[in-house]
Amino acid sequence: MEMRENTLEMIRRNMRQAKKSEFYKKHYAGIEPDDIKSENDFVKLPFTEKGDLRDAYPFGLSAVPRRDVVRIHSSSGTTGTPVIIPYTKKDVADWALMFKRCYETAGVTAEDCVHITPGYGLWTAGIGFQLGAELIGAMALPMGPGNTDRQIRMMVDMKSTVLTATSSYALLLAEEIERRGLRGKISLRKALIGSERWGDKMRKRIAGELGVELYDIYGLTEIYGPGIGISCERECGMHMWTDYLYYEIINSKTGKRLKPGESGELVITTLQKEGAPLMRYRTHDLTREMAGDCPCGSEYPRIDTLIGRSDDMVKVKGAIIYPSRVDETLAAVDGVSSEYQIMIDHLNGKDILTLYFETPEGDESARKHLEKTVETAFKAKIGLTPRAKAVGMRELPRSEKKSTRIFDNRY
Ligand code: ZN
Numbered sequence: 404m405e406m407r408e409n410t411l412e413m414i415r416r417n418m419r420q421a422k423k424s425e426f427y428k429k430h431y432a433g434i435e436p437d438d439i440k441s442e443n444d445f446v447k448l449p450f451t452e453k454g455d456l457r458d459a460y461p462f463g464l465s466a467v468p469r470r471d472v473v474r475i476h477s478s479s480g481t482t483g484t485p486v487i488i489p490y491t492k493k494d495v496a497d498w499a500l501m502f503k504r505c506y507e508t509a510g511v512t513a514e515d516c517v518h519i520t521p522g523y524g525l526w527t528a529g530i531g532f533q534l535g536a537e538l539i540g541a542m543a544l545p546m547g548p549g550n551t552d553r554q555i556r557m558m559v560d561m562k563s564t565v566l567t568a569t570s571s572y573a574l575l576l577a578e579e580i581e582r583r584g585l586r587g588k589i590s591l592r593k594a595l596i597g598s599e600r601w602g603d604k605m606r607k608r609i610a611g612e613l614g615v616e617l618y619d620i621y622g623l624t625e626i627y628g629p630g631i632g633i634s635c636e637r638e639c640g641m642h643m644w645t646d647y648l649y650y651e652i653i654n655s656k657t658g659k660r661l662k663p664g665e666s667g668e669l670v671i672t673t674l675q676k677e678g679a680p681l682m683r684y685r686t687h688d689l690t691r692e693m694a695g696d697c698p699c700g701s702e703y704p705r706i707d708t709l710i711g712r713s714d715d716m717v718k719v720k721g722a723i724i725y726p727s728r729v730d731e732t733l734a735a736v737d738g739v740s741s742e743y744q745i746m747i748d749h750l751n752g753k754d755i756l757t758l759y760f761e762t763p764e765g766d767e768s769a770r771k772h773l774e775k776t777v778e779t780a781f782k783a784k785i786g787l788t789p790r791a792k793a794v795g796m797r798e799l800p801r802s803e804k805k806s807t808r809i810f811d812n813r814y
Contacts, residue, residue, distance in 0.1 A: 406445075478527075555583070626648065626686075640707045649674055761796050
């Protein structure tokens with residue numbers, strides 16, 4: 404992202420604040436904020452990794468006295484030690500303001516009833532959706548995840564107009580509403596979907612089955628939570644709230660900064676955070692900077708819809724597989740639905756990739772034919788022939804959280 408006149412000053416201020424924490428005192432030892440005189444100085448600063456944040460457990464990231472912390476959030480990850488993020492009053496208020504801006508960008512108003520299915524608790528999701536909704540004066544329904552019967556009942560009776568969910572849970576709800584023939588009884592008009600990589604086919608199904616406009620909302624617990632960026636009605640990338648954060652796109656192998664349009668890893672520096680300011684934090688989310696202005700007229704710059712995570716790319720027999728490429732491949736095959744799962748196993752000295760995909764097709768020979776078509780399309784696009792297996796609709800698991808589609812069982 405382009406550095407404006409005051410960006411360097413904001414970065415230096417953030418670094419001054421960050422260096423009040425035990426972690427950055429060590430991590431940036433010998434580097435002073437006033438040393439950062441140009442963009443060139445900035446890009447030489449060491450990155451901050453999620454592992455660093457874990458090592459700082461419990462309060463190593465905190466840049467304020469304990470009495471100024473009003474809330475704790477935490478991201479778990481799969482490896483045990485959680486990351487602890489302390490928030491001051493200003494951090495909580497800023498997050499709510501950013502979230503309010505997200506709702507406004509999506510055209511949500513005080514007339515709406517916002518149905519919130521992301522989880523509440525140490526995790527940042529649910530409460531962020533709620534504070535932003537209350538700030539614009541909408542009616543918030545703090546459902547949290549699970550209990551699909553109750554979700555649908557409340558959705559009908561409370562006349563929810565805005566659904567907030569992960570793409571996987573939105574799909575599950577859409578399928579259940581369809582199955583129960585309740586489409587005519589729901590009042591949804593928009594859905595805000597927590598950012599993860601999701602394919603066009605899934606998008607079309609959710610939009611079609613629920614009859615809603617979709618918006619991608621971006622965020623991560625380490626940087627406030629969801630709500631630091633959102634797509635607009637033009638559906639051409641997500642606007643990022645660059646008065647609160649500075650972002651870069653880098654080559655995740657070399658760490659070199661990339662040009663607008665080039666795909667790489669998103670790196671974020673906070674600009675106004677007090678409790679746990681971060682410098683050059685590697686998100687491992689893969690995207691690209693969109694060049695030029697958005698036709699919607701917003702002045703906030705955009706990044707593209709996520710194409711995956713640098714850590715969920717897998718290599719099989721020399722072919723590099725990104726979930727987004729699999730989405731694209733399957734989207735081009737008629738009769739194949741949006742849901743798939745990939746299993747990679749190591750058998751008899753060979754890597755074997757099995758691709759399960761859902762299809763409404765019930766006829767056995769038609770399914771065999773589809774499997775062959777998928778194998779050929781996969782080979783052409785990704786450079787490797789999978790074992791394709793057709794399964795019926797709703798046979799693959801749906802999740803309330805972000806969905807995992809690639810299971811690497813080799814190690
Ligand atoms: Zn726009």
